[in-house]
Amino acid sequence: MHDCRPPSRALSRWLQNFESDPVDGRYGHLLLVEKPARDSDLGNQLRPYFESAHRDAREFFAGEIGISLHPDADEDDDASLLYPGCLPDTAKRGLFGEVMAGLVTENYEFVGGHEWSVPIFLFRYHADVEKYLFDLARDAERERAVFGRLGSDFIGLKLDDRGAVVRLIVGEAKWRGELSDAEVETLMLGKWKTNKRNGQRTRRGGIWAEINRDIDVPHGVRQLQRLLRERDRDGHAAAIVSMDKALVLRNPVPIARTNLIMIVGNGKAKRGEGEALLTWETIPEEYTSPHDLQVVEVILKDGEDLIDEIYDLLWKV
DNA sequence: GAACCGGTAACACGGCGGAT
């Protein structure tokens, strides 16, 4: 289980927050900007949280692929094959965004003031990672791109005092090396596509489209429930039951939901002080879902260096 | 019904050319 508290003090030293009042009680916007001087020890301060977030998947993949996690396993080579450090850079960037989504959810106050908990991360369901690791373990030369996780990137829960789930937070996390205006627009609205027949250009996909059409109880909830059942059946008995009620096909019991959009990356060169990527004064007009919306933007400088540093540190002595 | 083709989806980076 994921049991590491977010490193609050490290976060407040690292990031400056620009918080704005919720709009209509249902839209929250939080801008987090990296402060000029990054603490040289920051990687170490974030490391326990990242290890906690990836622990389930690491154990799971090691078992599936047939690699021992034991330190004196006598096969030093195995260390280089271990999740998540062995993944290609692009995959690590994506993972970083997803872990950060959990980190900010647990650490900052979001729209509605709910208290969120992230019992476990869903990284083991990153099906293509498993295949990548399997191939890599048998052919060290093997290098290729890793296909992204399908479905929602991140699920968090709000539990009542009996431990039942009363609200979900469903997150979509994106990393981009350069958060230019065009890049953000593409991210939110989708890529330009040209219709071959009439030559018309339209945008397709994007975060807005994805989040607007997402089903109320996404597949990630089933995955989360399976994980809880396997890892901590007794500790989360009430949560498992309440998720069952929401997941049945006939007459499901609805669970309130908050959507989270998490954009993390390097700021564009000509970024103004406190400048946000998305509007915060009003609910973005592209958003049509009835659920509450929380946007978090994390603006870094040379974020790749930090990501590489963190993932190099994980599970190293 | 099986086998094939092309297109789309998801993830992110790299490079080109034009604008500042």
Added chain:
DNA sequence: ATCCGCCGTGTTACCGGTTC
């Protein structure tokens, strides 16, 4: 010279349509 917008690259899986 630098920044920015746009398009192409690589990967797996699944969709619909066409052909045998």
